[in-house]
Amino acid sequence: MALTMKERRAVSKETARRYQRVRKKEKGEILDEFVLLTGYSRWYASWVLRNWGRRVLVNPNGSRPVVFQGERNHSVKKKKNRIYGKKVLAALKQVWLICDCICGKRLAPYLPEIVSVLIRYGELTVDEATREKLLKVSAATVDRLLAEEKAKYRLKDRARTKPGTLLLSQIPIRTFSDWDKQKPGFVEIDLVGHDGGSTRGEYAQTLDVTDVCTGWTETQAVKNKAQVWVYAALKDIRKRLPFPLLGIDSDNGGEFINDELLRYCQQEGITFTRSRPYRKNDSCFVEQKNYSVVRRAVGYHRYQTERELRLLNELYKGLRPYTDFFQPVMKLKEKVRIGSRVKKKYDKARTPYQRVLESPHVSKDDKKRLREWYGQYNPAELKRAISRVQKRLQKQIERRR
DSSP, rough: OOOOHHHHHHHHHHHHHHHHHOOOHHHHHHHHHHHHOOOOOOOHHHHHHHHTSSEEEESTTTSSOOOEEETTEEOOOOOOSSOOOOHHHHHHHHHHHHHTTHHHHHHHGGGHHHHHHHTTTTTTTOOOHHHHHHHHHHHHHHHHHTTTTTOOOOOOOOOOOBBBBBBBBSSOOOOOOOOOOOOEEEEEEEEEEEBOOOOSOOOOEEEEEETTTOOOOOEEESSSSSSHHHHHHHHHHHHHHOOOOOOEEEEEEETTTHHHHHHHHHTOOEEEOOOTTTTTGGGGHHHHHHHHIIIHHHHTTTTOOEEEEEEEEHHHHHHHHHHHHOBBBEEEEEEEEETTTEEEOOOOBBOHHHHHHHOOOOOOOHHHHHHHHHHHHOOHHHHHHHHHHHHHHHHHHHOOO
């Protein structure tokens, strides 16, 4: 009958004590008995009896030497000296919170710039050694160090936009791959409804405008989805863009598919296209921002009063520069299917501001104006201002209940 592992260890312990005290001739007899009893190979049995209770370095010249004590399955891990101590962790947490708790792959490449900005504004105080460690920390290490701090909130989306029926034949359909993704100015637009789960009555909407090339995002709250409010908000957003507006792509809702917007685009030389009905991937750039920018900032509550509308636009006043100047994003470069798996490759995380400056299609005057805007903003102060307005919005919701 074969021995259990627990019994083998007990036998090994007692036999090893005798084996290590006797001479060579007697060791052979003990080894024969031990092999017969445990079923081990002679080589392994000899190794166990010789090294039981000793610390043995296996593969010392290899890339990963391992220390064993007793049997082979009893490993002793070496204690590693921590490179990133409490000071680095505290500074990293502070930067991570200011950057809206983004993932390591987005934060790590952005650390050299954001750390210098925060130090310049006096928001971050670190010694030189801590600063150097912050600048060279990898994305995987960032995620590992911040694992205990992270909290995930997953909220389900609700789409309430009904497809329009006007002028559909006059506005061409555009699919996901049709835009020129190398030139800023071609944008996707969408409305985010703040209905709180009920579509009865009037409620505020957020017009979300996202540039396909750079990821530059503009948001503005409107009273409802009436054409007049959406059209006015779109003209305001056009004035704020750091580059000329070249093309607009929308869904098939009547708030976009109307004579007024079509006539405006024709007069201004702006390309106007629409996505295929019920194909959200055609508007994937703005759909992503609907959650990562709008929903994350204001949630899924119902906003319907004039005061709540003003608070939304006050929040967006700080959220726009915070998102475009200080939120690095990664863009998908390549997607390859290998059997049942899809392998995706992304570029280095950069802010929309950095992508605009890198574009050869943006004029020097526009870039100069953009640099001046950038120098006016303190990311930590923007984050605090956003948090203050969010608390005021929350109080409005609680009063209404």
